[in-house]
Amino acid sequence: GLAIDNLAGLVLTVSLLATVFGYPADFALAHLVPGTALGVVVGDLLFTGLAFRLARRTGRTDVTAMPLGLDTPSTFGMVFFVVGPAYAAARGDGLEAIAAARHAWHIGMCSIVASGLFKLACASVAGPIHRLVPRAALLGSLTAIALALITFLPTLEILASPLVGVVSLGIVLASLTARIPVPAGVPGAFLAVVAGWATHAAGTALGWIPTVAPHAPLEPAAALWPVEWLGGGGGG
Structure with missing residues (x-):
């Protein structure tokens, strides 16, 4: 689950940078993604080691490691307030x-280091x-960010193409929230994706949904084993 969540965060980062700011997707795959991963x-691994050490010291068997990864608020913050504006x-x-x-x-890396130093300085208090x-007060800010980024913005995306979005949203709400069984035991999220794709394909073919300009070409092989970031410190 954590791996899929981080993969989704990386995909979101590259997609937003490429579509919103015109950031070169190939460069992002070859430089931003490998270091982040x-x-x-x-x-x-460090958190896992700390968990094992704590388990040995306390004699407990229910110690778990704190998961580390890309959280959605930080992803949006880095894209829209650091890397994207710096590129523009x-x-x-x-x-x-x-x-x-x-x-x-480079600016993004510097901001990450500065953020780490700030957190280290605040750790004592x-x-x-x-x-x-x-x-409740500590979680209030996170709740506000979650409502804005995880609820409101995706709702805008859904309403941008309501014929597709509402169909998928309805299936998700019916299967995952209302617990209405899906025929043949098909996962509700999978059915929502398939139904949304089918609705979009049919609507485009019938002229109900306007066609969208194709995305910038991307070479998938560039993401398989990128090594450019190892020697990409020069320039800029």
């Missing part, structure tokens, strides 16, 4: 697409704050 793997500003200053992408990539502030 490696960082997640290393972080999860670099392009506005006359840099070529690849040079601007590398420039934005996190415990007292957690004890003094009610949990």
Whole structure:
């Protein structure tokens, strides 16, 4: 589940950068994705080691490691407030697409390091704050972000193409929320995707749904084993 969630976060990051800001998708696959994936793997291994150490020290068998990965609010924040604007500003200053992408990539890495240093500096006071502030207050900001990013923005996407979105949403609500059994035991989420695809295909063929311009060409092989990021520190 954690791997799929992180994969979805990476796909979301590359998709938003490419579609909203025109960020080169091939560069993102070759530079942004590998380092992010490696960082997640290393972080999860470190947390796993800490969990084993705690289990040995306490003699407990119910210790679990804290999952590390890409959370949705941070993903949107990095895309819309750091990497994306940095790329757009670099392009506005006359840099070529690849040079601007590398420039934005470097700024993104610097922001991650700065964020880590800030969290490290705040770690000493996190415990007292957690004890003094009610949990509801601590989670309030996350709840607001969740409502804005995870609920409101996807709703706009659904209503942008209601013929497709409402059909899929209805199936999800009926199968996963109302617990209405799906014939033949088909997973509700899978049925929603298939129904949405079929509705879009039929609507496009009948002229009910306008055709969308194709995305920028992408070479899938570039994502299989990218190594450019290992020597991509120069320039920008």
